[in-house]
Amino acid sequence: MILEVKNLVLRFYTFDGVIHALNGVSFDLEAGETLAIVGESGSGKTVAMMSLLNLLPVPPAKIEQGEAIFYDDKGQVDLLRTTKQERCRIRGGRIGYIFQDALSALNPVMTVGRQISESLTEHLGMTYAEAYKRTIELLKHVGIPGAKQRYKNYPHQFSGGMRQRVMIAIAIACNPKIVIADEPTTALDVTVQAQIVDLTRQLQKELSIAVIWITHDLGVVAGIADRVLVMYAGSPVEISPVDDLYENPRHPYTKGLLAALPRMDQSVRKLVSIEGAPPDLLEPPRHCQFAWRCSLVSERCWQEIPLPVETGPRHFVSCFADP
Amino acid sequence: MQRYILSRVIQSILILFGVLFIIFFMLQLTGDPVSLMVSRNATPEQIEALREEMGFNRPMVIQFADFITGAVVGDFGMSLRHRQPAMKLILERLPATVELAAVALLLSLAIGIPLGLLGGSNPKSVWDTLARGAGLMGQTIPNFWLALILIVVFSVNLGWFPTFGRETYEFMGLNLPTRSVILPSFALGLFTTGQIVRFTRSAVLEIKNEDYVRTAYSKGLSENHIYIRHILRNASIPLISIVGVQFGYLLSGSIYIETIFSWPGLGNLLAESIGNRDFALIQAIAFFTSLVVVALNLLTDIAYGLADPRIRYGD
Incomplete structure (x- = not known):
């Protein structure tokens, strides 16, 4: 085990009220595995990951409780309670982050090469010349042709796919243990998406990195993930090995998501969807958050918050209706 | 870029x-x-x-052509008061004004940028109050x-x-x-300091x-590094203009400032020449000032292109 998140509760204190963004998120991550986190917009996928690296603005964000133990070579650290130095060492050095929109996530007035090499000089204590050499290697490694010329280019001179490759190079530059990929393929067209997915898998194997892949594309999940965490309205509803999830989804929300996937082998008139909309996060959760939209809802669902129950090997579901 | 500069130069000449x-x-x-030059009982x-x-009895077009051909080589005629070429007087006073302006600008930058950076990076702190106060008062x-x-x-x-x-x-x-x-430079640069702070x-x-600042944080860079290499570098683009x-x-x-401090610069010369109705000198100073402003605008546009790689014109 390399990361263990327990009962993470996070709220945003805004002018409109308190937003209950994460209501007890727990999961773990094995070294070298790929965990996909799926869920619709606003389900807390990105917030959960950013809170691990303290990337959320405080205030409005506030971590109310929970812990996130990162098992490092130098002992274990609770990511939610790090000192400034620990935070700087872990960010980029131990955990890399790939952001969704590479154009806005790269500094427009700094050369691409410099944006990669600055974390090398910061974390690995390389000289400028060493960092330059390593950056050229990294650019080649992530499949950017003409690395030496490209080093001096600015982000706006790259295509979308190439920019995402640069983001990947930044994330893996210091040989991290974990890479968090926050919907890295969302802004790309399908062929480039496939290239980025392949590149990530290849790098993950070579460098034995654990990857947390945030997405709402269940098609991508099937191709890359070892395990899947399904999130709904700030709570994890199901976590399972990938094959088991597709063959045997237990939570009504997961079932709804899989049913909503359009299939190539059937002609469909109307796309399937889950009735209703996600709950208002301004209301503190008092019962199952999916109760409003659930077809299997019972009296108990309106009174208690379901806790995860193990229903198969490494397969946990938070649902009362599940037999 | 060269083409852009050339077209801007031509534009400047037209202005x-x-x-x-x-x-x-x-x-x-x-x-x-x-009538202004002669004595009342002439x-x-x-x-x-x-x-x-003086050639004022010639047709207007000829006079204008004469004025332009003189102006192109910097000849605006003789100052009526000083009995010397107007341009020569300007060039004599120029070093004092350049000194004053350069020191005023350096002071504004040296005070304005650090104060603005401290205020912007810690909103609602003491530094921020100071920065906003300085911006407003300046x-x-x-x-x-x-x-x-x-x-x-x-x-x-104090006698300092x-x-x-x-x-x-x-x-x-x-x-x-x-x-x-x-x-004098502190007083002159006051407004500029306020603007730079704000x-x-x-x-x-x-x-x-x-987003790219968040990326910089996610790389584990130190706060100082992020503020100087990422934030200030981007903030310098609007500052250049x-x-x-x-x-x-x-x-x-x-x-005002040159008169109050009896600073022997262009402003003082202008005040004096207006008082004396020294037309040749006023014309020369007016033209010279426009020349400086147009040239600086041109340089600003070029500097803009250097600071922001996205607008390296015509690359």
């Missing part, structure tokens, strides 16, 4: 011709210049003779009033600086500034929420 046109016809609008023959001598306090207060406090009471005049220190053939420049602060506030405009304003010479 300067427009300026010459306005300067020339403004003079005509003020009435017959000859005879009509004397007036006519002077008109003949832009609202009248500089001639502050100049008088500075003289009373620092020159008269001279009350007026310019002293230079000669070193290897250069006239280096001495402490006599401090008070712009830096708001640029930092905006930029620190950008302010600095360009403000330096033009500072260089065109401040009549």
Whole structure:
């Protein structure tokens, strides 16, 4: 085990009220595995990951409780309670982050090469010349042709796919243990998406990195993930090995998501969807958050918050209706 | 980039011709210049003779052509008061004004950027209050009033600086500034300082929420590194345009400040020449000021392209 998140509760204190963004998120991550986190917009996928690296603005964000133990070579650290130095060492050095929109996530007035090499000089204590050499290697490694010329280019001179490759190079530059990929393929067209997915898998194997892949594309999940965490309205509803999830989804929300996937082998008139909309996060959760939209809802669902129950090997579901 | 610069140079030249046109016809609008030059009890023959001598009896087009051909080589005629070429007088006064403007700009940058950075990076802190206060006061306090207060406090009471005049220190053939420049340049740069504080602060506030700053944090860089290499570098782009405009304003010479401190610069010369109705000199100063502003705008545009790789024109 390399990361263990327990009962993470996070709220945003805004002018409109308190937003209950994460209501007890727990999961773990094995070294070298790929965990996909799926869920619709606003389900807390990105917030959960950013809170691990303290990337959320405080205030409005506030971590109310929970812990996130990162098992490092130098002992274990609770990511939610790090000192400034620990935070700087872990960010980029131990955990890399790939952001969704590479154009806005790269500094427009700094050369691409410099944006990669600055974390090398910061974390690995390389000289400028060493960092330059390593950056050229990294650019080649992530499949950017003409690395030496490209080093001096600015982000706006790259295509979308190439920019995402640069983001990947930044994330893996210091040989991290974990890479968090926050919907890295969302802004790309399908062929480039496939290239980025392949590149990530290849790098993950070579460098034995654990990857947390945030997405709402269940098609991508099937191709890359070892395990899947399904999130709904700030709570994890199901976590399972990938094959088991597709063959045997237990939570009504997961079932709804899989049913909503359009299939190539059937002609469909109307796309399937889950009735209703996600709950208002301004209301503190008092019962199952999916109760409003659930077809299997019972009296108990309106009174208690379901806790995860193990229903198969490494397969946990938070649902009362599940037999 | 070269093509862009060339087209901007041509544009600038056209603007300067427009300026010459306005300067020339403004003079005509003020009435017959000859009547201002002769004594009140001059005879009509004397007036006519002077008109003949100055060439004011020629057709307007010829006069304008004459004015333009002179202006192109920097000849604006003789100053009526000083009996010397107007351009020569300007060039004599120029070093004092350049010294004042350059020191004023350096002071504004040295005070404005750090204060704006501190304020913008810690909103609602003591530094931020200080930055907002400095920005507001810098832009609202009248500089001639502050100049008088500075003289009373620092020159008269404390005796740290001279009350007026310019002293230079000669070193290897250069006239280096001495402490006599401090008070006038501080008063002159007051407005610019206020603007730079406000712009830096708001640029930092905006930029620190950008996605690429979050990326920089996710790389584990130190706060100082992020503020200097990522935030300030991006904030410098809007600052360049302010600095360009403000330096033009500072260089065109401040009549108030130079008069209060008896600073022997262009502003002082302009005030004097207006008092004397010295038309050749006023025209020359007006043209020279426009030249400086147009040239600085051109340089600002070029600097903009260098600071922001996204707008390296025509690449």
